[in-house]
Amino acid sequence: xxxxxxxxxxxxxxxxxxxxxxxxxxxxxxxxxxxxxxxxxxxxxxxxxxxxxxxxxxxxxxxxxxxxxxxxxxxxxxxxxxxxxxxxxxxxxxxxxxxxxxxxxxxxxxxxxxxxxxxxxxxxxxxxxxxxxxxxxxxxxxxxxxxxxxxxxxxxxxxxxxxxxxxxxxxxxxxxxxxxxxxxxxxxxxxxxxxxxxxxxxxxxxxxxxxxxxxxxxxxxxxxxxxxxxxxxxxxxxxxxxxxxxxxxxxxxxxxxxxxxxxxxxxxxxxxxxxxxxxxxxxxxxxxxxxxxxxxxxxxxxxxxxxxxxxxxxxx
Numbered sequence: 001x002x003x004x005x006x007x008x009x010x011x012x013x014x015x016x017x018x019x020x021x022x023x024x025x026x027x028x029x030x031x032x033x034x035x036x037x038x039x040x041x042x043x044x045x046x047x048x049x050x051x052x053x054x055x056x057x058x059x060x061x062x063x064x065x066x067x068x069x070x071x072x073x074x075x076x077x078x079x080x081x082x083x084x085x086x087x088x089x090x091x092x093x094x095x096x097x098x099x100x101x102x103x104x105x106x107x108x109x110x111x112x113x114x115x116x117x118x119x120x121x122x123x124x125x126x127x128x129x130x131x132x133x134x135x136x137x138x139x140x141x142x143x144x145x146x147x148x149x150x151x152x153x154x155x156x157x158x159x160x161x162x163x164x165x166x167x168x169x170x171x172x173x174x175x176x177x178x179x180x181x182x183x184x185x186x187x188x189x190x191x192x193x194x195x196x197x198x199x200x201x202x203x204x205x206x207x208x209x210x211x212x213x214x215x216x217x218x219x220x221x222x223x224x225x226x227x228x229x230x231x232x233x234x235x236x237x238x239x240x241x242x243x244x245x246x247x248x249x250x251x252x253x254x255x256x257x258x259x260x261x262x263x264x265x266x267x268x269x270x271x272x273x274x275x276x277x278x279x280x281x282x283x284x285x286x287x288x289x290x291x292x293x294x295x296x297x298x299x300x301x302x303x304x305x306x307x308x309x310x311x312x313x314x315x316x
Contacts, residue, residue, distance in 0.1 A: 032243075039252075039273070039274075039275055042227075042273045042275070043275065046227065046303075049303075050183070053184060056147070057151075059147075060144065060147045060148070060151070063140055063143060063144050063147070064144055066140060067137065067140045067141055067144055070133060070136060070137040070140065071137055073133055074130065074133045074134060074137055077126060077129060077130045077133065078130065080126060081123070081126055081127060081130060084119060084122060084123045084126060085123070087119055088116070088119050088120060088123060091112060091115060091116045091119060092116060094112055095109065095112050095113060095116055098112060154184065154304060155184070157304045158181055158184055158185065158186060158304055159181065161186045161218075161221075161224070161302055161304065162179055162180070162181050162186045164217045164218075165179050165186060165188060165214060165217055165218070165302070166179045167217070168213045168214060168216060168217035169188075169210060169213060169214065172194070172210055175191065176190065176191050176193070176194040176210070177189060177190045177191065177194060177210065184303075184304075185301050185302060185303045185304075186301070186302040187299055187300075187301055187302075188214065188299070188300040188301075188302070189297055189298070189299050189300075190207070190210065190297060190298045190299075190300070191293070191296070191297055192293070192296035192297060192298075193293075194206060194207050194210060195207035195210075195211075195254070195258070195298060196254060199237050199238055199239060199250070201244075201250065201253040201254050201256075201257050202257070203257055203258065203261060208261055211258060211261040211262055211265065212261065212265045214262070214300070215261070215262045215265030215266055215267045216265065216266070218267060218302065219265065219266035219267045219268070222268060222271070223304060223305040224271060224302055224303060224304055224305065225271055225273070225302075225303045225305075226262070226267070226271050226272045226273070226300060226301070226302055226303075227273045227275060227300070227301040227303070228255040228258050228259055228262075228272065228273065228274050228275065228298065228299075228300050228301075229251075229255060229275050229276070229277055229281075229298065229299045229300075229301065230250070230251030230252060230253075230254040230255040230258075230274075230275070230276040230277065230278075230298055231251060231277055231278070231279075231281060231282070231295060231296065231297050231298065231299065232247040232250055232251050232278055232279050232295065232296055233247075233279060233282070233286050233291075233292035233293075233295045233296050234247070234279040234282075234286040234292075234295075235247075235286075235292065237250055246278070247278040247279045248276055248277075248278035248279075248280075249276070250276070250278070251276030251277055251278045252274070252275070252276030253276070254276070254298060255274040255275055255276050255298065256274045258274070258298060258300070259272050259274040279295070282294075282295040283295055283297070
Protein backbone atom coordinates (compact mmCIF):
# COMPACT_ATOMS: atom_id res chain seq x y z
CA UNK A 1 0.00 0.00 0.00
CA UNK A 2 2.92 2.36 0.69
CA UNK A 3 4.09 1.92 -2.90
CA UNK A 4 0.52 2.68 -4.04
CA UNK A 5 0.52 5.96 -2.11
CA UNK A 6 3.86 6.81 -3.64
CA UNK A 7 2.52 6.25 -7.16
CA UNK A 8 -0.59 8.33 -6.49
CA UNK A 9 1.58 11.17 -5.23
CA UNK A 10 3.93 10.82 -8.16
CA UNK A 11 1.04 10.86 -10.64
CA UNK A 12 -0.40 13.96 -9.02
CA UNK A 13 2.90 15.76 -9.43
CA UNK A 14 3.40 14.65 -13.02
CA UNK A 15 -0.02 15.53 -14.34
CA UNK A 16 -0.98 18.54 -12.24
CA UNK A 17 2.04 20.65 -13.13
CA UNK A 18 5.26 20.55 -15.08
CA UNK A 19 7.09 22.41 -12.27
CA UNK A 20 7.70 20.53 -8.98
CA UNK A 21 8.78 22.35 -5.84
CA UNK A 22 11.94 21.07 -4.16
CA UNK A 23 10.01 20.26 -0.96
CA UNK A 24 7.46 18.17 -2.85
CA UNK A 25 10.14 16.41 -4.79
CA UNK A 26 12.06 15.63 -1.58
CA UNK A 27 8.88 14.31 0.10
CA UNK A 28 8.09 12.05 -2.83
CA UNK A 29 11.68 10.86 -3.05
CA UNK A 30 11.63 10.02 0.68
CA UNK A 31 8.45 8.03 0.21
CA UNK A 32 10.07 6.10 -2.64
CA UNK A 33 13.15 5.29 -0.52
CA UNK A 34 10.91 4.10 2.32
CA UNK A 35 8.90 1.98 -0.11
CA UNK A 36 12.13 0.45 -1.44
CA UNK A 37 13.11 -0.34 2.15
CA UNK A 38 9.74 -2.00 2.78
CA UNK A 39 10.23 -4.09 -0.35
CA UNK A 40 13.70 -5.19 0.80
CA UNK A 41 12.21 -6.21 4.16
CA UNK A 42 9.59 -8.29 2.41
CA UNK A 43 12.27 -10.02 0.33
CA UNK A 44 14.25 -10.77 3.51
CA UNK A 45 11.13 -12.28 5.10
CA UNK A 46 10.64 -14.48 2.03
CA UNK A 47 14.29 -15.60 2.11
CA UNK A 48 13.93 -16.38 5.84
CA UNK A 49 10.79 -18.46 5.15
CA UNK A 50 12.63 -20.43 2.43
CA UNK A 51 15.58 -21.00 4.81
CA UNK A 52 13.18 -22.24 7.51
CA UNK A 53 11.59 -24.71 5.06
CA UNK A 54 15.05 -26.04 4.09
CA UNK A 55 15.94 -26.39 7.80
CA UNK A 56 12.68 -28.26 8.42
CA UNK A 57 13.37 -30.69 5.59
CA UNK A 58 16.92 -31.30 6.95
CA UNK A 59 15.44 -31.96 10.42
CA UNK A 60 12.99 -34.45 8.93
CA UNK A 61 15.80 -36.24 7.07
CA UNK A 62 17.90 -36.47 10.28
CA UNK A 63 14.94 -37.75 12.33
CA UNK A 64 14.30 -40.46 9.76
CA UNK A 65 17.96 -41.52 9.93
CA UNK A 66 17.90 -41.48 13.76
CA UNK A 67 14.72 -43.54 13.78
CA UNK A 68 16.34 -46.25 11.64
CA UNK A 69 19.38 -46.35 13.99
CA UNK A 70 17.18 -46.58 17.08
CA UNK A 71 15.12 -49.34 15.54
CA UNK A 72 18.27 -51.34 14.74
CA UNK A 73 19.55 -50.86 18.33
CA UNK A 74 16.16 -51.88 19.68
CA UNK A 75 16.17 -55.11 17.65
CA UNK A 76 19.75 -55.93 18.70
CA UNK A 77 18.91 -55.43 22.38
CA UNK A 78 15.78 -57.53 21.98
CA UNK A 79 17.91 -60.41 20.69
CA UNK A 80 20.32 -59.92 23.59
CA UNK A 81 17.37 -59.93 25.98
CA UNK A 82 16.11 -63.21 24.55
CA UNK A 83 19.56 -64.81 24.99
CA UNK A 84 19.80 -63.58 28.57
CA UNK A 85 16.34 -64.95 29.34
CA UNK A 86 17.39 -68.37 28.08
CA UNK A 87 20.60 -68.28 30.14
CA UNK A 88 18.65 -67.21 33.19
CA UNK A 89 16.21 -70.10 32.79
CA UNK A 90 19.03 -72.59 32.35
CA UNK A 91 20.99 -71.41 35.40
CA UNK A 92 17.85 -71.12 37.49
CA UNK A 93 16.99 -74.71 36.66
CA UNK A 94 20.53 -75.80 37.45
CA UNK A 95 20.41 -73.87 40.71
CA UNK A 96 17.23 -75.60 41.80
CA UNK A 97 18.70 -79.00 40.96
CA UNK A 98 21.84 -78.24 42.94
CA UNK A 99 19.79 -77.34 46.00
CA UNK A 100 18.51 -80.93 46.15
CA UNK A 101 22.04 -82.45 46.06
CA UNK A 102 24.40 -83.10 48.95
CA UNK A 103 26.39 -80.44 50.80
CA UNK A 104 29.50 -81.11 48.71
CA UNK A 105 27.83 -79.05 46.01
CA UNK A 106 27.37 -75.98 48.24
CA UNK A 107 30.31 -74.13 46.71
CA UNK A 108 28.99 -74.81 43.22
CA UNK A 109 25.57 -73.67 44.33
CA UNK A 110 26.99 -70.41 45.73
CA UNK A 111 28.90 -69.81 42.50
CA UNK A 112 25.84 -70.53 40.39
CA UNK A 113 23.79 -68.23 42.64
CA UNK A 114 26.26 -65.38 42.14
CA UNK A 115 26.21 -65.93 38.38
CA UNK A 116 22.44 -66.05 38.45
CA UNK A 117 22.23 -62.75 40.35
CA UNK A 118 24.72 -61.10 37.99
CA UNK A 119 22.75 -62.27 34.98
CA UNK A 120 19.50 -61.15 36.60
CA UNK A 121 20.93 -57.68 37.24
CA UNK A 122 22.22 -57.51 33.67
CA UNK A 123 18.83 -58.66 32.44
CA UNK A 124 17.00 -55.95 34.36
CA UNK A 125 19.45 -53.26 33.19
CA UNK A 126 19.10 -54.36 29.56
CA UNK A 127 15.32 -54.43 29.89
CA UNK A 128 15.30 -50.86 31.25
CA UNK A 129 17.54 -49.69 28.40
CA UNK A 130 15.34 -51.47 25.88
CA UNK A 131 12.18 -49.91 27.33
CA UNK A 132 13.79 -46.48 27.14
CA UNK A 133 14.87 -47.05 23.54
CA UNK A 134 11.39 -48.27 22.65
CA UNK A 135 9.81 -45.11 24.12
CA UNK A 136 12.31 -42.86 22.33
CA UNK A 137 11.72 -44.69 19.06
CA UNK A 138 7.96 -44.30 19.39
CA UNK A 139 8.29 -40.58 20.10
CA UNK A 140 10.53 -40.05 17.08
CA UNK A 141 8.23 -42.06 14.83
CA UNK A 142 5.35 -39.91 16.02
CA UNK A 143 7.29 -36.72 15.19
CA UNK A 144 8.28 -38.07 11.78
CA UNK A 145 4.67 -38.94 10.97
CA UNK A 146 3.52 -35.53 12.16
CA UNK A 147 6.08 -33.78 9.94
CA UNK A 148 5.27 -36.00 6.98
CA UNK A 149 1.56 -35.28 7.39
CA UNK A 150 2.07 -31.52 7.56
CA UNK A 151 4.39 -31.57 4.54
CA UNK A 152 1.89 -33.73 2.66
CA UNK A 153 -0.93 -31.34 3.53
CA UNK A 154 1.22 -28.42 2.35
CA UNK A 155 1.93 -30.18 -0.95
CA UNK A 156 -1.78 -30.92 -1.39
CA UNK A 157 -2.65 -27.30 -0.65
CA UNK A 158 -0.12 -26.10 -3.24
CA UNK A 159 -1.45 -28.56 -5.83
CA UNK A 160 -5.03 -27.48 -5.11
CA UNK A 161 -3.96 -23.85 -5.57
CA UNK A 162 -2.34 -24.70 -8.90
CA UNK A 163 -5.45 -26.56 -10.09
CA UNK A 164 -7.73 -23.70 -9.02
CA UNK A 165 -5.57 -21.12 -10.80
CA UNK A 166 -5.18 -23.29 -13.93
CA UNK A 167 -8.94 -23.85 -14.13
CA UNK A 168 -9.58 -20.11 -13.75
CA UNK A 169 -7.21 -19.32 -16.64
CA UNK A 170 -8.12 -22.14 -19.05
CA UNK A 171 -9.26 -19.75 -21.78
CA UNK A 172 -5.81 -18.18 -22.19
CA UNK A 173 -3.11 -19.51 -24.51
CA UNK A 174 0.02 -21.20 -23.21
CA UNK A 175 2.10 -18.49 -24.91
CA UNK A 176 0.29 -15.87 -22.82
CA UNK A 177 0.69 -17.50 -19.43
CA UNK A 178 1.91 -20.64 -17.65
CA UNK A 179 1.08 -22.09 -14.23
CA UNK A 180 3.51 -24.41 -12.44
CA UNK A 181 4.60 -25.56 -8.98
CA UNK A 182 8.19 -24.90 -7.88
CA UNK A 183 9.79 -25.01 -4.41
CA UNK A 184 6.43 -25.46 -2.70
CA UNK A 185 4.87 -22.41 -4.40
CA UNK A 186 2.63 -21.76 -7.38
CA UNK A 187 4.20 -19.61 -10.11
CA UNK A 188 1.89 -17.86 -12.59
CA UNK A 189 4.04 -16.39 -15.38
CA UNK A 190 2.30 -13.83 -17.64
CA UNK A 191 3.90 -12.69 -20.88
CA UNK A 192 4.31 -8.96 -21.52
CA UNK A 193 2.09 -9.16 -24.61
CA UNK A 194 -0.85 -10.24 -22.43
CA UNK A 195 -0.57 -7.28 -20.05
CA UNK A 196 1.37 -4.31 -21.38
CA UNK A 197 2.45 -2.47 -24.48
CA UNK A 198 6.16 -1.87 -24.82
CA UNK A 199 7.44 0.54 -22.16
CA UNK A 200 3.95 1.04 -20.68
CA UNK A 201 2.68 0.45 -17.15
CA UNK A 202 -0.99 0.50 -18.21
CA UNK A 203 -2.58 -2.97 -18.38
CA UNK A 204 -4.44 -3.99 -21.58
CA UNK A 205 -8.08 -5.04 -21.43
CA UNK A 206 -7.19 -8.69 -22.06
CA UNK A 207 -4.68 -8.61 -19.23
CA UNK A 208 -7.20 -7.02 -16.88
CA UNK A 209 -9.58 -9.91 -17.63
CA UNK A 210 -6.89 -12.49 -16.83
CA UNK A 211 -6.02 -10.78 -13.53
CA UNK A 212 -9.68 -10.50 -12.54
CA UNK A 213 -10.15 -14.23 -13.16
CA UNK A 214 -7.04 -14.96 -11.07
CA UNK A 215 -8.32 -12.73 -8.24
CA UNK A 216 -11.69 -14.48 -8.35
CA UNK A 217 -9.95 -17.83 -7.82
CA UNK A 218 -7.86 -16.57 -4.88
CA UNK A 219 -9.80 -13.82 -3.10
CA UNK A 220 -11.58 -16.14 -0.63
CA UNK A 221 -8.36 -17.87 0.42
CA UNK A 222 -6.81 -15.77 3.18
CA UNK A 223 -4.10 -18.31 4.13
CA UNK A 224 -1.85 -17.37 1.20
CA UNK A 225 0.66 -14.66 0.33
CA UNK A 226 1.05 -13.28 -3.20
CA UNK A 227 4.32 -11.82 -4.51
CA UNK A 228 4.09 -9.97 -7.83
CA UNK A 229 7.45 -9.71 -9.60
CA UNK A 230 7.98 -7.55 -12.68
CA UNK A 231 10.75 -8.59 -15.11
CA UNK A 232 12.17 -6.96 -18.25
CA UNK A 233 14.79 -7.63 -20.90
CA UNK A 234 18.02 -5.62 -21.02
CA UNK A 235 16.88 -3.08 -23.63
CA UNK A 236 16.86 0.43 -22.04
CA UNK A 237 13.52 2.22 -21.95
CA UNK A 238 13.05 4.76 -24.73
CA UNK A 239 11.11 7.42 -22.84
CA UNK A 240 12.51 8.41 -19.47
CA UNK A 241 10.69 10.53 -16.91
CA UNK A 242 11.50 11.74 -13.43
CA UNK A 243 10.03 8.58 -11.92
CA UNK A 244 10.71 6.14 -14.74
CA UNK A 245 14.42 6.14 -15.46
CA UNK A 246 15.23 2.50 -16.20
CA UNK A 247 13.91 -1.06 -16.50
CA UNK A 248 13.95 -1.49 -12.73
CA UNK A 249 11.51 1.38 -12.29
CA UNK A 250 9.39 -0.05 -15.11
CA UNK A 251 9.23 -3.51 -13.50
CA UNK A 252 8.23 -2.09 -10.11
CA UNK A 253 5.50 0.15 -11.54
CA UNK A 254 4.11 -2.73 -13.59
CA UNK A 255 3.96 -4.93 -10.49
CA UNK A 256 2.14 -2.15 -8.66
CA UNK A 257 -0.37 -1.76 -11.52
CA UNK A 258 -1.12 -5.49 -11.33
CA UNK A 259 -1.51 -5.29 -7.54
CA UNK A 260 -4.16 -2.60 -7.93
CA UNK A 261 -6.15 -4.75 -10.37
CA UNK A 262 -6.05 -7.77 -8.03
CA UNK A 263 -7.11 -5.65 -5.04
CA UNK A 264 -9.92 -3.98 -6.94
CA UNK A 265 -11.11 -7.48 -7.94
CA UNK A 266 -11.47 -8.49 -4.29
CA UNK A 267 -8.07 -9.63 -3.01
CA UNK A 268 -6.92 -8.57 0.48
CA UNK A 269 -4.17 -5.89 0.25
CA UNK A 270 -2.14 -7.34 3.15
CA UNK A 271 -1.69 -10.56 1.17
CA UNK A 272 -0.01 -8.82 -1.75
CA UNK A 273 3.59 -7.66 -2.21
CA UNK A 274 4.68 -5.81 -5.36
CA UNK A 275 8.32 -6.13 -6.45
CA UNK A 276 10.41 -5.43 -9.50
CA UNK A 277 13.57 -7.23 -10.62
CA UNK A 278 14.15 -5.35 -13.85
CA UNK A 279 16.52 -7.17 -16.18
CA UNK A 280 18.43 -8.92 -13.38
CA UNK A 281 16.56 -12.23 -13.18
CA UNK A 282 16.21 -13.39 -16.81
CA UNK A 283 14.88 -16.77 -17.93
CA UNK A 284 17.29 -16.77 -20.88
CA UNK A 285 20.28 -14.76 -22.11
CA UNK A 286 19.24 -11.53 -23.81
CA UNK A 287 21.07 -12.36 -27.03
CA UNK A 288 18.14 -12.66 -29.44
CA UNK A 289 14.57 -11.44 -29.88
CA UNK A 290 12.98 -14.72 -28.79
CA UNK A 291 14.88 -14.83 -25.48
CA UNK A 292 14.17 -11.18 -24.80
CA UNK A 293 10.47 -11.86 -25.27
CA UNK A 294 10.68 -14.67 -22.68
CA UNK A 295 12.35 -12.32 -20.20
CA UNK A 296 9.67 -9.62 -20.56
CA UNK A 297 7.17 -11.11 -18.13
CA UNK A 298 5.37 -10.81 -14.81
CA UNK A 299 5.50 -13.64 -12.27
CA UNK A 300 2.77 -13.95 -9.65
CA UNK A 301 4.07 -16.22 -6.86
CA UNK A 302 1.43 -17.72 -4.55
CA UNK A 303 2.71 -19.13 -1.24
CA UNK A 304 0.55 -21.06 1.28
CA UNK A 305 0.66 -20.17 4.97
CA UNK A 306 3.66 -21.97 6.57
CA UNK A 307 2.88 -21.18 10.24
CA UNK A 308 2.08 -24.81 11.10
CA UNK A 309 5.40 -25.96 9.66
CA UNK A 310 7.31 -23.32 11.61
CA UNK A 311 5.61 -24.35 14.89
CA UNK A 312 6.69 -27.98 14.43
CA UNK A 313 10.22 -26.86 13.53
CA UNK A 314 10.44 -24.71 16.70
CA UNK A 315 9.18 -27.61 18.86
CA UNK A 316 12.11 -29.72 17.66
